[in-house]
Amino acid sequence: MLKKERHALIIKEINLHNKVLSSDLALQLNVSEDTIRRDLNEMDEAGTIVKVHGGALSRSYHYPFQQNDIYAGEAKKEIAKKGMDLIKDGMVVLTGGGTTVLQMVGMLPPTRTATIFTISPLVALQLADHPLITVILIGGQFSKNSQVCVGTQVVSYLSEIRFDICFLGTNGISIGDGLTDSDLDIVQVKKAMIKASNKLAIMCVAEKLNTVQRMRVCELHQIDCLITDLEPDDSALNAYRRENIQLY
């Protein structure tokens, strides 16, 4: 087995799986782990791969963070655009505090007139430079983790108003468990928000579909609109389509 040959195989393996283990390669190529290590070191110095303790990773895999952010950013913009279209002139809207919601309100055209209630200071600030939209910030205890207002104040306030539509971001959504979240305070507020609204729109990046968190927010059938970055007829959404959820 020639060195170049091994290198080629290692690269092939890394391209395939984004990672290799020294021990696997030694077994597979029938050489000692020392040799593999030497190979990996050379290739790391050459910049072909990234060596780590125990094996090596593909160079692109080593810096997936920014790519992911950008990718997720694009997806969220896509979702935001679709969600935005659900807000018609004169509507009374209620929103939660996710980044997708934030994106959405930032994209609202300056000519749109609406009243937006929100539990998120960030959403309120985002809307500060919108000329026509009236913003009502719903006050209460400020949750440091999720940067929205929670607590009994919020819940009882919500009980006194009816909204045309409620936009919520997603933490977990799945067929079996419906909409789920990880924070008790948030769950209670979200429940109250849903109860106070005629329509419920859930915004969800495809990656979060079919993930489950600890606590239940609501059943699937309570969701009216599901807005994702996928095409509405994507097969990944089949199960949700069967629940009579309007897909966007």
Added chain:
Amino acid sequence: MLKKERHALIIKEINLHNKVLSSDLALQLNVSEDTIRRDLNEMDEAGTIVKVHGGALSRSYHYPFQQNDIYAGEAKKEIAKKGMDLIKDGMVVLTGGGTTVLQMVGMLPPTRTATIFTISPLVALQLADHPLITVILIGGQFSKNSQVCVGTQVVSYLSEIRFDICFLGTNGISIGDGLTDSDLDIVQVKKAMIKASNKLAIMCVAEKLNTVQRMRVCELHQIDCLITDLEPDDSALNAYRRENIQLY
């Protein structure tokens, strides 16, 4: 499972849900919680994430508004420091929304315990990473000019609570006209804030001393503390000293 691999997965999880629990990760990645803790600590030191008790949070989500800190001039920092000293452990504090107030709450030592009510979303967000302070955001119509909550909701809410001390920024202050402001909504809220508080502290940069705005907020004698960037015995403050205002 390679360490880098775990790190990448943790980051992915955090980007997705904005937070992770050590216990969940341990289960999901099939390693001990100790290992996860070590991972999270490393990533926290590297600045990738923010570690908290029980798990970790996304850095970008947690500090989206840090750029705001830059604006504060030296004078405002000086004022902020003096004002900060008036907040003692256990106090129930009410604040308005000026940049000086924002500076001040940003400087509060991490060991300080207090409950801070505020009409300013920015103040709430600024305090989001303070471990001990409870933040109550007072909700209402969001004023786009001044980026605080105003309106009858706020006023009636304030009528039901008593605060130890109220911090307000300054728009205009002068011997003849007292504290003045330019926006009717703001004035009404400020009046209610003053009425609800045992002590009134006004934060004011020297340039704004002896300026007058269109509408009156309160008389000079209602002010308990005047915090400026001048020395307390500065002659420019003589007139205010005569009004029995405590100078800082």
Added chain:
DNA sequence: GGCAAACGTGCAATAACATGCAGGCCCCTG
């Protein structure tokens, strides 16, 4: 104020590592 979960630390076992050395292979030269 009490309790359980989360925490940090030290320790030990194991895996992975770097390094030096010896043997084997190839090629070159005499």
Added chain:
DNA sequence: CAGGGGCCTGCATGTTATTGCACGTTTGCC
């Protein structure tokens, strides 16, 4: 063809990294 040098490989050595567990402490919640 014999010998030698360069390169690669495997093995042995000692070192470092990583991980899980045990311990006592801190933290957050009720």
